[in-house]
Amino acid sequence: MSTRASFSLSERDKMEIDSLAASDKFTSKSDVVKTALRLMKERNPEYKIDIAVEMYSNDEASLGRAAEIASTDRESFKEILEERGVDRILKCRKGSEERVEEVMEDDQNTV
Numbered sequence: 001m002s003t004r005a006s007f008s009l010s011e012r013d014k015m016e017i018d019s020l021a022a023s024d025k026f027t028s029k030s031d032v033v034k035t036a037l038r039l040m041k042e043r044n045p046e047y048k049i050d051i052a053v054e055m056y057s058n059d060e061a062s063l064g065r066a067a068e069i070a071s072t073d074r075e076s077f078k079e080i081l082e083e084r085g086v087d088r089i090l091k092c093r094k095g096s097e098e099r100v101e102e103v104m105e106d107d108q109n110t111v
Contacts, residue, residue, distance in 0.1 A: 045071065049080060057086055 009017070021029040041047050052070035055061035061069060067077035081088060 052077070053080065053084055053086060056081070056089070059089060063088070 017029050017032050020026050020032045026032045026035065041051075049070045049072075052061065052066040055069065056063065056066035063074060063077065067074045070077055070080065072080070078088065
């Protein structure tokens, strides 16, 4: 799924992206930006955690998906959320109301 994004760049950054897109190494300006973002996350793995926490906090990613984005397991991601003071979002699937109540009771008993 593709969406359009608009952001400001310096003239130099724009010229560099245009030049790379025109080279044989990239297929488009979007390809240049996607590659830059991928390399940035590879070089700075903490950015993946920042992205995952933000997406989870904004209800744009489930706990499992956010843990995947952060390249960690669910339990480690729960710890990250706790360290950053982010409340966990409990969602109730049809027929699982009793289980949610159990989890909430367990959470209250551990405080």
